[in-house]
Amino acid sequence: MTTKATLKTRFEAIDAHCESAARLELDRLFDPAYYDGAKFRAPSPQAAEAIWLKLIARKEHDFTQEIAQVLKTKSAVQSNILNKEIVSTLKAMVDAVFADERYLERMQDFYKEVARKALSQESSFVMDAKRLDLIDDTYRAGVKDALDRARRNIFAEFERDQSNEPKDTSFLSQWRHYSTLSPWQSIGTVVLLSLTSYLIAFIIASDTIQELLERFGWSSGTGL
DSSP: HHHHHHHHHHHHHHHHHHHHHHHHHHHHHHHEEEEETEEEEEOOOHHHHHHHHHHHHHHHHHHHHHHHHHHTTTHHHHHOOOHHHHHHHHHHHHHHHHGGGGGTHHHHHHHHHHHHHHHHOOOOOOOHHHHHHHHHHHHHHHHHHHHHHHHHHHHHHHHHHHHHHOOOOOOOHHHHHHHOOHHHHHHHHHHHHHHHHHHHHOOOHHHHHHHHHHHHHHGGOOOO
């Protein structure tokens, strides 16, 4: 299986596993829901918010760990295991997993679920609308920050692989570099090298340099 397919499969598995774990935690919030006289006591919205923020953090941690694990398996002779095309595809998947729209409406969904639970127990869920809006606004701001941080940290893990790529400084690599230049760039390079050679030859041939060479017992015929 290719690196791209491996990471894609692992990302999907992590996403599904984390969502399932969060759903179980959320369901447990409703276990202690009870009647207080004739009034239904709803789970805490702040507790639900904590579950979703922890969900994002858990996904971020597992994604970065998975990337690091794949990079550890890179052999010394391999390079560019995560090339630009692969990274672009995987980043698109990260964007999808950590997309704002997957999380921003969860508090509203939580309110709806609380209302359904209350109705099923022949009770009602009454909460001040302004307070609900405030909680929802606070939740949205916190989730957006968490998602931005998660995407940024995961992308940094990809970039770390790119920045650690070994630089090939061999003569063959340099020749390939110059061979891919445009004709005018190639001509310019040759002209510059020629002018530099002529300048060095002129300096060596000058009387002052000749006197210095002779003073140290060298001559222009030594190859200098």
